[in-house]
Amino acid sequence: MARFVQAFGICLLLGITACAAPVVPAAPTATPSSPTPTMGAVASPTPAGGPPQVMIKNFAFRPAELEVAVGTTVEWINQEEAVPHTVTSGSPDQPSGVFDSGRLQPGDSFRFTFNQPGTYEYFCSIHTRMRGRIVVKPAPASGYDY
Numbered sequence: 290m291a292r293f294v295q296a297f298g299i300c301l302l303l304g305i306t307a308c309a310a311p312v313v314p315a316a317p318t319a320t321p322s323s324p325t326p327t328m329g330a331v332a333s334p335t336p337a338g339g340p341p342q343v344m345i346k347n348f349a350f351r352p353a354e355l356e357v358a359v360g361t362t363v364e365w366i367n368q369e370e371a372v373p374h375t376v377t378s379g380s381p382d383q384p385s386g387v388f389d390s391g392r393l394q395p396g397d398s399f400r401f402t403f404n405q406p407g408t409y410e411y412f413c414s415i416h417t418r419m420r421g422r423i424v425v426k427p428a429p430a431s432g433y434d435y
Contacts, residue, residue: 340361340363340364341355341362343355343365345365345367345376346369348372348419349419350376350413353421353422354421354423355421356423356426357403357423358428359405359406359425359426360403360404360428361402361403362400362402363402363423364398365393366396367398368396373392373415374392374393374416374419375392375413376388376389376393376413376421377390377412377413377414378409388411389414406425406426408422408423408424409422409424
């Protein structure tokens with residue numbers, strides 16, 4: 290019987306020791322590296338199912354330059370809390386008249402479809418230091434020469 294009590298005591302002591310042992314966290318898992326930023330025109334940020342977007346925030350167009358294909362509709366969204374803006378084609382000293390959103394209140398948006406290749410400069414006619422550019426690339430060739 291003494292042997293049984295001794296074995297039971299050892300098992301009990303080991304059980305208590307195991308429960309009191311410090312918990313060791315698992316080794317951290319590797320996280321994927323972030324994408325490398327690119328220089329030049331920014332690929333169009335397209336939300337799922339919608340057109341590429343340019344956000345208007347902190348008195349800036351973001352991205353300031355956007356590259357799209359012919360036939361693409363771009364949407365500008367005023368995300369300011371209390372400041373109106375415009376999206377006006379051309380430059381402050383020479384608006385081109387290709388597009389003009391009119392005054393966009395906070396939360397308003399404007400869309401324009403680019404049907405011709407080229408570079409389209411634009412600005413805010415209220416805050417003329419705000420500038421942006423849309424680069425419209427021609428449609429890719431079909432690869433067939435008939």
